[in-house]
Amino acid sequence: MTTPTAPDNNADHKVSNFLRQIIEKDLEHGTYASRRWAGSPGDAAHHAAGQPDPAKIRTRFPPEPNGYLHVGHAKSICINFGLAKEYGGVCHLRFDDTNPEKEDTEYVNSIIDAVKWLGFDWAQLGQAAGSAAPYQASDYFDFMYRAAEALIEAGYAYVDEQSAEDMRANRGDFGKPGVDSPFRTRTVAENLARFREMRDGKLADGAAVLRAKIDMASPNINLRDPAIYRIRRATHHHTGDTWCIYPMYTFAHPIEDALEQITHSICTLEFEDQRPFYDWLMERLCECKLLAAPSPKQYEFARLNLTYVITSKRKLAQLVNEGKVSGWDDPRMPTIAGLRRRGYTPESLRLFADRIGVTKSDSWIDYSTLEGCLREDLENKAHRGMAVLDPVKLVLSNWAEAFGSDGHTEACTQPAL
Missing domain, CATH: 3.40.50.620 (HUPs)
Structure with missing residues (x-):
């Protein structure tokens, strides 16, 4: 042990x-x-x-x-x-x-x-x-393709050529079981041949997907023969144009x-x-x-839900793309780069993560908790200072009357206003 x-x-x-x-x-x-x-x-x-x-x-x-x-x-x-x-x-x-x-x-x-x-x-x-x-998932594309063919050969996957609308309709819902695809009974040889045609670019985008063969009547809709490979002609930032089929996230991860x-x-x-x-x-x-x-x-x-803060990457991207902010690192953004520019320290974010804890229940964290962690971190390390950015010139015309001829000395002992 x-x-x-x-x-x-x-x-x-x-x-x-x-x-x-x-x-x-x-x-x-x-x-x-x-x-x-x-x-x-x-x-x-x-x-x-x-x-x-x-x-x-x-x-x-x-x-x-x-x-x-x-x-x-x-x-x-x-x-x-x-x-x-x-x-x-x-x-x-x-x-x-x-x-x-x-x-x-x-x-x-x-x-x-x-x-x-x-x-x-x-x-x-x-x-x-x-x-x-x-590491990069794209480095594993060869193995993922090999795994997909292994599933086909074992009878656990098939190529489906239904339209997206038909697949959606035949999937069923929480109260109705799904309906088997008409392509679900293809032979292993037919599925392998068709999948290789997908790989070789012989089918158009969206013309076919590879689906896992599990259970179209499962109460968990995610097990109703989920798609595991789709055709997508797009240049990958790492693999270039090597592939025209890509694994779905739920299969790849x-x-x-x-x-x-x-x-x-x-x-x-x-x-x-x-x-x-x-x-x-x-x-x-x-x-x-x-x-x-x-x-x-x-x-x-449970993911982090922070009051008054958007944590949807899609919505944050919209703010950037529409020019609502100066970029992903705009100090108003809740990105790590934005928080960094705003003055947050890595220690304060680590303290925040530790303080809010880990649970399985969704809850909301008040934004003041994040601010409090920053204040606590800066308490013993940040130098305090005060500066007048736009000073106003003052002329004290009654200095001698108030403090006498040597009032400059007495003035130094006066309490600050």
């Missing part, structure tokens, strides 16, 4: 939460003690040739590079990197770049800068700080976790309904011998 790694000295004051309890239980039971790490992400055979994993746990921070990070991301960064450090593990910075139409290298650079400014590093154990490059040997995949509550698909996919790819058990597990926490 493995003994939990002792928290670092700075963690003694940490308040327990459900994530710490899960990690401590896994460490106590040796849930991931058999894992191996080959020094880089890879499939089951790749890691089998490696050494026992020196990291007790592996977490990840996986932003999509389609905008600048905001204060809500700061909470997630502190949780993932903080837990990894506390329990003798490693946190991976990974770009979830599976949507080429909205992603850009500007956002990649801004995310790297924000994580570093907050005081975190994603180097592997034994590596020098700052020596590791972030579990695979990224597994290739990186992530133990605890921590995300926000909106992904809770996707967890059954996450587990289904891990089980199927282990059956196909592409991945090895134990698989990563997903855990959800």
